[in-house]
Amino acid sequence: MKIELTKTSQSESVLVAFAVNAKQGKESRLKLTHLELGQRLKSAIEDKELSPQPLETVLFRDIQFDGFRHVLVVGVSEKPQHEHIRQLAASVHGALKSAKTSSALIHFDGLPHSKKDSASFLQALTEGLLLTNYSFDELKTKKKDKDTPKEILVRIQTKTASEATMKRAFHEAHILAESVNFSRRLGDMPGNLMTPTILANTVLAAVKGTGIKATVWDKARIKKEKMGGLLGVSNGSDQEPRFIILEYKGAPASKKPICFVGKGLTFDCGGISIKPSASMEEMKYDMCGGANVLGATLAIAKMKLKVNLICLVPSTENLVSGSATKPGDVHFARNGKSFEVNNTDAEGRLILADALCYASEQKPQIIIDAATLTGAIVVALGNTHTGYFTRDKALKKKVETAADHSGEWVWNMPLTDFHVKDMKGTYADLSNISASKGAGSATAAAFLEQFVEPGIPWAHFDIAGTAWSVGSRLPYCPKKGASGAMVRTFVELAKQF
Ligand code: BES
Ligand code: ZN
Ligand code: ZN
Numbered sequence: 001m002k003i004e005l006t007k008t009s010q011s012e013s014v015l016v017a018f019a020v021n022a023k024q025g026k027e028s029r030l031k032l033t034h035l036e037l038g039q040r041l042k043s044a045i046e047d048k049e050l051s052p053q054p055l056e057t058v059l060f061r062d063i064q065f066d067g068f069r070h071v072l073v074v075g076v077s078e079k080p081q082h083e084h085i086r087q088l089a090a091s092v093h094g095a096l097k098s099a100k101t102s103s104a105l106i107h108f109d110g111l112p113h114s115k116k117d118s119a120s121f122l123q124a125l126t127e128g129l130l131l132t133n134y135s136f137d138e139l140k141t142k143k144k145d146k147d148t149p150k151e152i153l154v155r156i157q158t159k160t161a162s163e164a165t166m167k168r169a170f171h172e173a174h175i176l177a178e179s180v181n182f183s184r185r186l187g188d189m190p191g192n193l194m195t196p197t198i199l200a201n202t203v204l205a206a207v208k209g210t211g212i213k214a215t216v217w218d219k220a221r222i223k224k225e226k227m228g229g230l231l232g233v234s235n236g237s238d239q240e241p242r243f244i245i246l247e248y249k250g251a252p253a254s255k256k257p258i259c260f261v262g263k264g265l266t267f268d269c270g271g272i273s274i275k276p277s278a279s280m281e282e283m284k285y286d287m288c289g290g291a292n293v294l295g296a297t298l299a300i301a302k303m304k305l306k307v308n309l310i311c312l313v314p315s316t317e318n319l320v321s322g323s324a325t326k327p328g329d330v331h332f333a334r335n336g337k338s339f340e341v342n343n344t345d346a347e348g349r350l351i352l353a354d355a356l357c358y359a360s361e362q363k364p365q366i367i368i369d370a371a372t373l374t375g376a377i378v379v380a381l382g383n384t385h386t387g388y389f390t391r392d393k394a395l396k397k398k399v400e401t402a403a404d405h406s407g408e409w410v411w412n413m414p415l416t417d418f419h420v421k422d423m424k425g426t427y428a429d430l431s432n433i434s435a436s437k438g439a440g441s442a443t444a445a446a447f448l449e450q451f452v453e454p455g456i457p458w459a460h461f462d463i464a465g466t467a468w469s470v471g472s473r474l475p476y477c478p479k480k481g482a483s484g485a486m487v488r489t490f491v492e493l494a495k496q497f
Contacts, residue, residue, distance in 0.1 A: 001093075001133040003126055003154045005161040005170050011067030012103040012155060016092055018076045018110045019052055032073065033110035040065055041073075054080075055088055055475075057095040070099060076111060082124040083407035085111065089128020090475035102149035108158040118160055119169035124407070126170055127488075129154060130177030131476040136188040175302045176491060180484035182206065183295030187288045187468060187482025191267035196242040196315035199266060199287065203244055203294055203313075210248075210301040217243040225334065225358075227314070229350035232331035232341065234316040236271055236324025241316035243355070246294070248301045248309040257308035258497050259364040260297060260490065261355045263348045263371035264290030264315030271318050271344030272326055286348070288467035288482055289370035290315060296490035307497050310362055314351040318344070330428045333357060335451060338428035346432045348373045349444055353451040360453035365497055366395055367458040369448070370486055376440030377413075378465040384473055385411040386466045386485055389445040390459035399459055402492035408485065410461070419446035461486055 017034040030045050032038035041060070044050040052058050052075030060071040072095050077084055096104055106125070113121050160166050186194060186202065194202075200216040207214045219240045222230055227243065234241035244264070247257075265286035269275055275283070290313035297311040325331070329341045331350070334357035341350070348371050359367045377387045388410050390396050396412060403410045419442045422434040430450060434443035445460045452458045463485045471479030 001129060001152050001154060003129060003156065005166070006105075006155045006157050007159060007161045009066070009157055010105060010155060012105040012153070013068070013101045014070045014072050014096065014099060014104040015065065015068040016072045016074060016104055016106040018107065019050070019073050020076055020078055020112055021051075021053070022078060033112065034107050037065060037071065054084070055091045057091050059095060059099055068105070070101065072096070072099070072104070078112060080112065082117070082120045085121050085124040086128035086131070086407055087475050089125050090132040093129055093132040096152055096154070097148075100148055101152065103153045103155075105155045105157050108156050118158070119165045122156065122158070122166055123169040123173040125156065126173035127177050128476045130174065131180060134181045134184055134478065136185060136478070136481050172303060175299050176488055179295040179299035179302070180487045182298060183288070183291040183484040183487055184478070184482040186291035186294070187285050189284070191284045191317070194266050194284070194287070195239045196264065196266055196317070197240060199264060199290070199313075199315050200242040200244050203246070206294075206298060207246065207301075210298060212297065212301045213247045215245040217245070226332070227334050227354035228331040229333045229339075229353040230314045230316060232325045232329070233271075233318050233347045233350050236321045237317040237319040238321075239266075239317050241314070244290075244294075244313040244315060246297050246311040248297060250301070250304060251306045251308050253308075255308050256365045257310045257362060258494060259359040259362060259367045260293040260309065260311040261352060261359050261367060261369040262290035262293035262311070262313045263287065263352055263369075263373065264313040265348060265351070265372075266315060266317055268318040268345070268347065269320065271324055271347060272320055273344040274320060275345060282468070285468045285482060286372050287315065288372050288485070289461075289463060291482070292370050292463070292467070292484060292487050293490065295484060295487045296494070299487065299491045300494050303491070305494055307494050309494065310359070310364065312355045312359055314355045316351060318347045333451060337430060337450060338425070339430040339432055340425045340428045342431050343433045346444070349432060349447045352448055356448060356451035360451070360456055364456060367452060367456055368461070368490060368493065369458075370461045370463055370490075372464040372467050373462045374441045374444050374464055377462040380413070380441060381411055381465050383465045383470045385409040386461050386463050387411050387413045387441055388459055388461045389413050389415040389442065390457070391415055392457035392459070395457040395459050398493060398496050399489075402489045402496065405492045406488035408489045410489065413442060413445070415442055415445050415449065419443045420449065423447045423450070
């Protein structure tokens, strides 16, 4: 899909126009926001032949209106928010695809909005179209249906197309959607084709021309750097682990960096504490935390945000073999703290421990981590909200603002000293599983907290419920595939530093 901004009404194959169900007392009346089209379709409206609910579409084939062959009418709510527009874009995308059209003009000024919402609505519409356009079919050998046009050209028509804020919003939408789609692809790739080495090499290729400096540590270097958590998890695998470091300098060197950390488990079978077979294939997504902070970093660099950023991704497989870490084994993290591995399936926290130590050493303003860390967060929040943990009030505010702007749903979860107590070890400093029942996501967060230097504001995002298979909630996300959760929110967050 190619999207352009235009001021004039060029005739394309399809005109996309909007219909609002305006409330009048108890009754509601359909109104087309494109006035001339409203005149033309007057009888269809009066006969209730045309009455799409918000997000529904009606296609008028071969209607020949004002140079357009077809007209697509899309229902929109009376006072939409930008997230509604993102979802509406998914409806438009679906309808254009089914119509097998190759070009369309969207009557953007017909979306009900005030002047101050123009840029964010344009951004949401563009993002929604490009995010919906993502598909992961590179591993399929069968060629696509010949009748379906290869590419759809979509022109978004608005009188304000030449305003700087509109151009900027349009440009940022492209960068964001491309970055989210980059992260999604990393997640969707199966474990054999997205090993830690392949992940690192893919990142090295992706940063070219962005101004990002990328460094990749191999197993020998990881050992030398005393990353006992990452090494311990990788023990059972024939694939070498990697530690990926990205550095972006968008501000003077005197400005402290912000730090992103992401869990990069390219496959998690649970290790010796092996997972059940059912749905185990989904554990290729266990690197989505890493994939998504990488995507956010690319977006921040491409937008040239005035921030210094360090992005860290510890990456390994968690498998079974004669050399795999066994329940009861004790390892030492980079900061010298020891931990008993009482369940080898609680491995994400072990590799994040080393990365959080390294992040703390950089003396950053904040540390943000993302991880598909616990099944418990799926029980608590399902696939709608990403649960996040922080004890820092100012950072909590910033996270909420960022999520408001991105449209992604987050939910603040509790993290207390009780949870910390639950993670004490019997033979080592810490245990990787809780001594108490329940609150599995909070106790995991409490474990992570032991590796963040006190005083550095830190927030942990558990994306286990939102990293993939959210299509039932968000129409611009794939039904089953990776979603790219939190990429947009983390970019918004970076804008506040
Ligand atoms: N990668 C999983 C968490 C996960 C589970 C993500 C299901 C998405 C869906 C993680 O490594 C894990 O297995 N965690 C264990 C921890 C437990 C053993 C304390 C879990 O949540 O069951
Ligand atoms: Zn696990
Ligand atoms: Zn895992």
